[in-house]
Amino acid sequence: MQDKYIFEYAVIRVVPKVEREEFVNVGLILFSKRLKFLKIQYQIPTHKIQCLCADFxxxxxxxxxxxxxxxxxxxxxxxxISQFEIDEKFRWITAVKSSSIQTSRPHPGYTVNINETFEALYQELVL
Structure with a gap:
């Protein structure tokens, strides 16, 4: 049986007008302390963002x-910040912010293949 590894992820969001609280998912950050894994990937859907705020x-x-x-x-x-451990970097990025780039609250999970899990989450939550 393969080992299962705990991980945490958060969705990166763009909030073009903070006061309206509307957002567009643009990326994903995932980390596993045990696997020493930290990955971020994003894409910028310009059209979606500019639909919410034309001059963003x-x-x-x-x-x-x-x-x-x-x-x-x-x-x-x-x-x-580059001297932080990966869990500290993840916590720094996912700290609550009231800016135009925010993250969801972190969500935990288990995986046997961290790269496949990252890709599946990215496909589901960002693309």
Whole structure:
């Protein structure tokens, strides 16, 4: 029997107008402490976002999401956040924010194949 590993994930959302509380799912972040796994993936559905807010700054959104990705992948130890353990990075990204980029609350699960689980969740929740 294969081992099951616990993981947590959160959906990354864009909230074009925070006061309206409408959002578009744009990405997923998933981590497993035991597997030392932290992955983030996103795509920006420009048309959907601009339907909610025509003048939303897509270029700034791309920069901000790239910064999230760098937090997950940077191993240079040049910044304080890059020195965090992966669970601390996950908690930092999923901390409650009142900005235009937010995450869902973290959700737990079990998996025997973390990469397949990531892809299935990404397909279901983002695409």
């Amino acid at each position: 700054d897509i270029d700034q959104l791309e920069k901000n999401l790239a910064a999230f990705e760098k937090v997950c992948t940077d191993k240079t130890n040049r910044s304080p």
